[in-house]
Amino acid sequence: MGVLYIAGTSPHCGKTALVAGLALALHRHGKAPIALKPVASAEDADNAFFRHLVADPPALDGLPTPLPADGVLPARATEALRALAQGSRPLLLEGLDSVLLGSQGQASTALVEATSARVVLVVPYRPDLRAEDLESARSHFGQRLLGVLVNWVWRYHGHRAHAQIAPALERAGLRVLGLVPEDRVLSAPTVAEVARCVEGEIRLYPEKGDALVEAIMVGGWALDEGQYVFSRHARKAVVVRADRPDLHLAALATSTTCLVLTGGVEPVQYTVYEAEQTGTPLVWTRLSTLAALQRLEGVAGLATARVPEKARRFADLLAQHADLPALQSALLD
Structure with missing residues (x-):
């Protein structure tokens, strides 16, 4: 041949x-x-x-x-x-x-x-x-x-x-x-690469470490309803404080590849339950939301x-x- x-x-x-x-x-x-x-x-x-x-x-x-x-x-x-x-x-x-x-x-x-x-x-x-x-x-x-x-x-x-x-x-x-x-698919990082970038660990569904992240959004104050805001991008990672279950649930109601929970505190059980129901990995990090976003600025260049x-x-x-x-x-x- x-x-x-x-x-x-x-x-x-x-x-x-x-x-x-x-x-x-x-x-x-x-x-x-x-x-x-x-x-x-x-x-x-x-x-x-x-x-x-x-x-x-x-x-x-x-x-x-x-x-x-x-x-x-x-x-x-x-x-x-x-x-x-x-x-x-x-x-x-x-x-x-x-x-x-x-x-x-x-x-x-x-x-x-x-x-x-x-x-x-x-x-x-x-x-x-x-x-x-x-x-x-x-x-x-x-x-x-x-x-x-x-x-x-x-x-x-x-x-x-x-x-x-x-x-x-x-x-x-x-x-x-x-x-x-x-x-976009070829340049997308995986959940595992996102976790490494923010010095985090995948707390839920670590077997989904190869799932692709095609967009990154931040969970914060917005004038529009949260679910509407998060629905603007599919297959995304949402970087959000671990103590904001209202934003977690809004993101999990849309096409979300993973949540990046910042601040080093444990998420409430409402968040864990909804993530289990939707099959969404949770990435936990001690970094602040701002520090995590700064780390993720170059993550596409590290994608394998x-x-x-x-x-x-x-x-x-x-x-x-x-x-x-x-x-x-x-x-x-």
Whole structure:
């Protein structure tokens, strides 16, 4: 079967999301891919996520392997990769953060050569993105480069991306495999990430730590009735003092992913009962409401791609905004 090596121009550009999304897209077509980050620690979180996501992961002897200082992969790891590449299942490899520099660049070349992989380069969108910015990557991978996927196209920049940037890349000989737009689901933190951000603990329904938070609201004084105010956003976290059951109940009557109870006091039983009835996690923190909100200002930038719902969403976006047949064909040859 075919092999795709998912490379990126920078960390956090969307490599994990693309590997997971492609794996699910293949599953939807009855295939059983292998998804792997071959150069990583044994406890790497991406590989743990891939094992959870992909049915029947194979036993891997010698993989993953830590990055050697000289970039030369151990023979045992190289042999294991060749065996996987020659097997009957499509192979998706998540690349290193830098495909060009030092030991990471050397290891990237070794991975591609050992598996005869085609390379997909994931590029974060910029309004001034030019083919010249990607020339070094094209020279590095040569004929192995299948194409470029531009990720996280800003809202209201779709026309510019389609009418100017993609044609310019194509004229320069770079195949554009997709223009994937920014998406609220993909940028959403989980309840567990919100809890860590506010130094809190999930007191109720900790098993829902992977639930996504698409908006953050504060429980405070408002001229309108509380339930009306909280109904403005769905799948939200409401940051509110733990001693305000009136606001808790109003928020719980709407689409709320979790309550973040601040101030370090215990909530009353009315709140706990309603949260139990609605299946809503309660995050408890000693921070004040203001301090918790300040901590949460940057939580979207900490959000991980390692959530099954995000993988499903990225697979949907690939079907809508990428040349999915070309990507699948490279894996099924």
